[in-house]
Amino acid sequence: MGIPGLTTFIENRADLYMDNYKLHDTSLVIDGNSLACQIYQQSGSNMCFGGDYDKYGHIIMVFFEALFKCKITPYIVFDGGYESRKMKTIIDRMKNRIKAAENMSGVGGHSSVFPLFIRETLRDIGLKWEVKMVQCDFEGDTDIANIARRLGCPVLSFDSDFYIFDGLYIPFTRLDMTVRKNVDSSTKTPYNYLECQIYNIDKFLCSYGRVDKSNLPLLAVLLGNDYVKRSMFSMFYQNLKVQNCHGRHRSESQNRIKSVLVWLQNETRESAIRKVLGRYRKEKREKILESINNAIKGYNCFDSMYLKYLGISPSDVQSKDESINLNKLGDIEEPSEPEDDEEKQSESDSDKEITFSEDNGESKLPIIFKENFRKCLYPPCFMDISFRHKYYCIAQVEDVTADNAYVVSFDIISAIFKILTGLSEGLSCIGRVGRLVGKMDVPAHNGPLPTLEEIENMDNTKKQKVFFKILNLDDTFKDCLSLFPYSWHIYILAIKYATDKSKLNWPLVYSLIMSKIIISCIDYRTGFIRSVATFMKKYAAKLGEPVETKDVPSSSQDVSDCLNNISTIDSIHCMNSLIHYFQKDQKVASSYKFFDRNLVHSISEFQSILLHLKYLNNLLQRPFHDFCVSGCLNCTFVYNFTANLAKRGNIENYLESVLCKAPTVLRTVFAVINSVKEFGTVSTENVNPPPKKRKKKKKTVTSIADDASNDESEGEAWIDPNNKFCLLQSSDTGK
Known part of the structure; x- marks a missing residue:
């Protein structure tokens, strides 16, 4: 959710409402969706090429390591599927992100178009670190606040709704991840802590004449959020005395927040609601009061159905029903002014969105589905697919004249839909169509597929057969996979599927393979370094040592053997030759005309395929080894290296010259490529070496x-x- 302008209002007065705080030896409830976005921004990774997941994954691990050093126990709560009442907001945001993606290029850095895998990466690393996590069925803000109340600990997020919940709140921008040391003055015991600022709601309310806490839900509703549009209260605002903010903080939204706070300081909850309803005719009061009661219920609950998934016992505090009814409010005066045009327009706009928000009826979701979903074993889109028969596509950087990058994955998506629902057709994808948001009907999957209950009783071999059947592969492709470590299997399957369905050419294939080798093998031997200066500082002496001339070993060896036998010195020389590809090319950064949107579109299609193969693998209970994309993919490297290889008449000769001082790495690259060629992973019609x-x-x-x-x-x-x-x-x- 989110209350427009409130974060800016609080941040502009942080010295009044924030307290310095040493965070240590405590639980911490974390808004998973917010954390994923905020950490990606802090990682300094590029967004225009599709995501630098290795850098992102590294920052996530640094974050968890800092928490554990300070004895902070994290509880991560993710949002689930979209709620019907939020559909207009979802569609509006999708429109904005599609537009932002269209305008995105290598020039400039900031954008709200986050990479496709950011939540999966956080979740995968969290599972590896054994962090307690849960995924809510739908919106999770209320449950995040309730879980934090139960534990008596702060919430970490960057969502303005948490300024209204009565609890401890640390905005992510107010947390320093640097681990510091201190000594307890009473026990003389040393401890580690993270420096942060924590929001003090009592200071906030006191600065406006001690506004009653019971009025906080009403404040949120009047200011508007993702569920209730502020325009619903246009008649109320017409009669509200405007309070002006001063100096550089002046704006219409800032003045509005201050005006509502000043008005509330002399009102009880009942008197305030009575005055708000008094601006509307009787036939509209019930609808407005329903919105207010929903907010009261959400902001004043002290329990959560998800506590058990985090290993937390239920709260002893019973939630009270504090909803207000019209009879309890007594007589309400009739409004003197007629209904205004803005309110009528708001209702009209809401009606127009019904094409996106209609449900197919509440599905009878199996218990096994709910359990796996809440344990973060399924992605949030599975709830939309099962419950609403809709799939909402995350905007990526694409070529708007081409098909949506999700289209290439429709065969996989339709199979997922059939397994979840038992239906062959009826799934709609909501996403980019041209430059606009539109519906795409997913083709029916006509072949037989197992149900969720049947998958429970299937062995791994049968699950793999189902997987191969969906991808239209025969069992002989297992011979190709047998040459690779388990962690490579989905990645190779994605390359195979992509070359069958899209335009994956050799330069891109080589780059995807090189990205995987560097991140999963080379980094293990050299350490994670992406700065040329840092790399040279650490390895300049090693690079200066004389290198023995070696013949390139045979590439006929098993891929797993080649990966295991890459030497440390060869890894150093490999990174010396290739590390600059992890940085944005200055030519691309200087002008829009050098940004190859067609290449980025191909990378986006590959990511779509990789993501949905991961989803399918999870749905089939992982017949293949799961993978974390932070161990595979850096799209800046893939973009730069592909652009370079596309200029080469003979890619293998070029690689021999580039990796001449890293023969064990070169042998590995050729072993992978030869395996790919042998099993027809790249079809001849898609092999397009440059002229x-x-x-x-x-x-x-x-x-x-x-x-x-x-x-x-x-x-x-x-x-x-x-x-x-x-x-x-x-x-x-x-x-």
């Missing part, structure tokens, strides 16, 4: 690799029979 460079004359022949995003390029692709060239011949000989 040889020609002298620049008239622009009648253009390289796809160089000019794929050039609007002036027109014509048809021509593929050389030897698969050495892919040229774009102009259809207009007069050009």
